[in-house]
Amino acid sequence: MTEPRRRRAATEEKVTRVLDAAEEIMLLEGYAAITSRNVAERIGMRAPLLHYYFPTIDDLFLALLRRRSERNVRRMKAAMAAPRPLEAWWDLVSDPRGTALFIEFLAAANHRPALKAEMGEVAREVRRIQMTVLDEILPEYDLDPIELPPALIASAMQGLALSVVSDEVAGYETEHKQARAAMSRLVARLERRRVRRTAPEAGS
Structure with a gap:
């Protein structure tokens, strides 16, 4: 992936406004509502100027994904380095x-190959971070890495969160509150177990 040239402050401000507007449209109306005209009108920008920054809608989607992904990778690294990593990860x-x-990115990626490829790269990077840390800390939770390998824990954590939150956002009554509460209790119990198991080592 080539590094973009450094933009001037005024240009950065305009690009940020475009991306913020596109993200809000995606959240409120879905990815299909993101068009050059729709985004430009939301921020009072002429469509030709928006095309100067993002020549195609694919370029806009990729910029949106990269901005969100950079934040997510930073936050995932911070969560996995936190004193209570499983709890921070779940949050x-x-x-x-x-x-x-x-x-919405997943749905858009079904129709945009460039976006799908980029999402694959991000997913691999995030999973690598998770697996590296889980390999180190699973024994601290008294979890058998053979019975409960890091790949299973990572997939279960991500998958449950996706299921629970997607139903919450859609307003489906699928007992998602019960599932969320149960997962929060499980994570908290595991963190307490880890504290008990590692406390003697910390004091020695």
């Missing part, structure tokens, strides 16, 4: 706004 992936955007 991150069960955030309604982030999950709602992810669902």
